[in-house]
Amino acid sequence: MKNTGWLRVGSIVLGGLVLSGGMGLAQGTAAASSKGSESLAQARVFSFEQMPVKKMANGGESRSIVQGTLATGESVSLHESMQPVGIQPNPAHRIEHSEFIVVREGTLEFYHDGKAEKVGPGGVIYVAFGTLHQVRNIGNVPAQYVVIAIGGDVGSADRK
Numbered sequence: 001m002k003n004t005g006w007l008r009v010g011s012i013v014l015g016g017l018v019l020s021g022g023m024g025l026a027q028g029t030a031a032a033s034s035k036g037s038e039s040l041a042q043a044r045v046f047s048f049e050q051m052p053v054k055k056m057a058n059g060g061e062s063r064s065i066v067q068g069t070l071a072t073g074e075s076v077s078l079h080e081s082m083q084p085v086g087i088q089p090n091p092a093h094r095i096e097h098s099e100f101i102v103v104r105e106g107t108l109e110f111y112h113d114g115k116a117e118k119v120g121p122g123g124v125i126y127v128a129f130g131t132l133h134q135v136r137n138i139g140n141v142p143a144q145y146v147v148i149a150i151g152g153d154v155g156s157a158d159r160k
Helices: none
Strands: 011-014 017-020 038-040 044-046 053-055 061-070 075-083 098-105 108-112 115-119 124-127 133-137 143-150
Parallel strands (some): 017 044
Antiparallel strands (some): 098 143
């Protein structure tokens, strides 16, 4: 297990949620849910093995972790993504929610507000509501990261 500051690669603890990564650290007996929207009023574990993998046309992969509503009323969605070397998942775009992107492996370039910043393992990107942005894998290994989307259009049927 690799410790990268507050983020322990292999699991994520966020506001009472424990998200287990691909290093066999799934613990607890709570059932995982990765489809639809649900109430997140109770603490639980989401098992990595129960998260379906979605293959992307660009060679990337995505695992939906959870989408639901916190007890405090905010909609939240989490997914883990893997992007091959040199790949960007989307063209520059604006979002109607806020996002945190936690880099687990690899190096991403985060383009926003007319500038590009580099972020590696353990680094966290914050994308504010409405920011024109793009991420791209500029490292020499596949980039793995967790996206935490909060508020705005998260949970909306119209969200792309």
